[in-house]
Amino acid sequence: MQRLLQLPCGKTTLARQLAERSKSTYFDLENPVDLARLSEPMTALESLRGLIVIDEVQRHPDLFPILRVLLDRKPIRARFLILACASPELLRQSSETLAGRVAIVEMGGFTLEEVDRTELNRLWLRGGFPRSFLARTESASTAWREDFIRTFLEPDLAQLGVQVSSRTMRRFWTMTAHYSGGIWNSSEIGRSLGEAHTTVKRHLDALSGALVVRVLEPWYANVGKRLVKSPKVYIRDSGLLHTLLGIGERRQLEGHPVVGGSWPRAGDPMRDVDVESFSSSALGRRARIVASPPERERTPSSLRETNRPCPFRDRPGQRDGHVTVREVV
Secondary structure (H helix, E strand, O other): OOEEEOOOOHHHHHHHHOOOOOOOOEEEEOHHHHHHOOOOHHHHHOOOOEEEEEOHHHOOHHHHHHHHHHOOOOOOOOEEEEEEEEHHOOOOOOOOOOOEEEEEEEEEOOOOOHOHHHHHHHHHHHOOOOHHOOOOHHHHHHHHHHHHHHHHHHHHHOOOOOOOOHHHHHHHHHHHHOOOEEEOOHHHHHHHHHOOOHHHHHHHHHHHHHEEEEEEOOOOOOEEEEEEOEEEEEEOOHHHHHHHHHHOOOOHHHHOOOOOOOOOHHOOOOOOEEEEEEEEOOOOOOOOEEEOOOOOOOEEOOOOOOOOOOOOOOOOOOOOOEEOOOHHH
């Protein structure tokens, strides 16, 4: 089983460290020399042994059919560590697939558990991207995030087959940021952009596939129930969210409606638990993320900014501070 690492958060550094521990060959497809070496991929890869690392594979999606052939050899002569900054759906491998031959590992930025408690506000404002979080000054961190957004919208999305102007996509991404942590309304954004709601949904799919936006689908067992059936959206990195919204300091953030949805755990809620969906009543009851713990019983929880936490108490079926879904719907 081969590995495909996703998201541009320290994956290259990690891959290089792994490559140094054993016999390996490293290809960086942003390096013209390595890209030229793979102009004839079968010839270049067929005789190699050990660990083969291919970084930024989205720049050469035609490699996947070749990898399938190499992976099916018996005995297995090499292992591949493939690094990409977008999900496989956007890598245009329609003719050949690595299904059953690859394990996908999503890499996020720094988490709450990986930083000191004194650095939580810094993580919240700057986000989890290493270069943004570790920048010496706030201005340097903001400049890095602006550069990331610009380069992501201009060359990167185009390489992934998204044929939308960078200006339109920046406007759409900024509008989506205002919905972060809230219910998605494609018709409203479509009217603002002057586009059909179906086109807006394709824009959202593109950002979701590029792993900068997370779409959380609603949960409902009975379609007749008066529950919200539109998805929620999250900008996955709080630093990018704040840059898109023009938030540069804690005081601005505290006065912004997106403050609750910008907390680092909100943007990537599925990291520590098996989050599947959310549930929200059409009557305005509080939305809850529905998770499946190891025992597989669905339990709701909520996330909001407050200085007075209010756990669930004295309710039938309560367990570990939660109530079961059947008590909510």
